[in-house]
Amino acid sequence: xxxxSQSPSNKVTEKGKDVELRCDPISGHTALxxxxxxxxxxxxxxxxxxxxxxxxxxxxxxxxxxxERTGGSVSTLTIQRTQQEDSAVYLCASSSYRAxxxxxxxxxxxxxxx
Amino acid sequence: AQRVTQxxxxxxxxxxxxxxxxxxxxxxxxxxxFWYVQYSRQRLQLLLRHIxxxxxxxxxxxxxxxxxxxxxxxxxxxxxxxAMYYCALSGQGAQKLVFGQGTRLTINP
Numbered sequence: 001x002x003x004x005s006q007s008p009s010n011k012v013t014e015k016g017k018d019v020e021l022r023c024d025p026i027s028g029h030t031a032l033x034x035x036x037x038x039x040x041x042x043x044x045x046x047x048x049x050x051x052x053x054x055x056x057x058x059x060x061x062x063x064x065x066x067x068e069r070t071g072g073s074v075s076t077l078t079i080q081r082t083q084q085e086d087s088a089v090y091l092c093a094s095s096s097y098r099a100x101x102x103x104x105x106x107x108x109x110x111x112x113x114x
Numbered sequence: 115a116q117r118v119t120q121x122x123x124x125x126x127x128x129x130x131x132x133x134x135x136x137x138x139x140x141x142x143x144x145x146x147x148f149w150y151v152q153y154s155r156q157r158l159q160l161l162l163r164h165i166x167x168x169x170x171x172x173x174x175x176x177x178x179x180x181x182x183x184x185x186x187x188x189x190x191x192x193x194x195x196x197a198m199y200y201c202a203l204s205g206q207g208a209q210k211l212v213f214g215q216g217t218r219l220t221i222n223p
Contacts, residue, residue, distance in 0.1 A: 103211065
C-alpha cells in the first residue's frame with residue numbers, strides 16, 4: 001500500500017514568509033510525528049499526535065512553529081516568519097498505536113529559507 | 115534527560131571486514147533502543163529494535179545496560195550496507211524517538 005507522503009518535496013522561501021508543509025500518513029495509522037533533520041543538529045523531534053489526545057508539542061523550537069491534524073489523518077506543519085535557521089529537511093512519520101510500534105517515515109520536505 | 119550519542123560521524127571499512135557502529139545513551143529509566151537506516155535517495159527506515167532480538171541483513175545489536183550502549187555490529191560488511199545509520203531511543207511510555215547524530219558508513223570494495 002501507499003506509504004507516508006509529504007508535500008511539497010522542496011520549498012524555497014524568503015526570510016519572514018510563512019510556509020505550510022503537508023503530511024499524509026499511512027491509512028489507519030493513528031499516530032503521527034514530525035521531525036526535523038538539519039546539519040549539525042541531526043534528527044530532532046518536533047511534535048506528536050495520537051488520535052484525539054492533546055498533541056505532544058514539547059519539541060517545537062519556538063512559537064513560530066505550529067501543527068495541526070485534521071480528522072485524525074492529514075497534518076500540516078506551519079512555520080511563521082521563517083528564519084534562515086529553519087532551513088532543514090522536515091520529516092513526517094506515522095505508526096499504528098501500540099507501544100513501540102514501528103514508525104514509517106515519509107520522503108521529507110526540504111526547506112530552504114533565503 | 116534523554117540523550118543518544120553516536121561518536122563517529124563517518125566510518126569507512128572494507129568489504130568483508132567486520133563493522134561496529136557505536137551508540138551510547140543516557141536515560142534514567144528502561145529505554146527502548148532502535149537502529150534506523152537511510153540508504154542513498156531512500157527514506158529513513160527501521161533496521162532493528164532491541165526488544166526483537168533479531169538479526170536483520172546480518173546486523174545485530176545488544177543492549178548493554180551497564181555500559182548504556184547499543185552498538186550495531188555485522189561480521190562481514192557488504193557494499194550495499196553503505197548508508198546513514200541512526201541510533202534512537204524511546205522512553206518508557208513514550209512514542210517519540212530521540213535520535214543520535216548519525217554515522218555515515220561507507221563500505222569500500
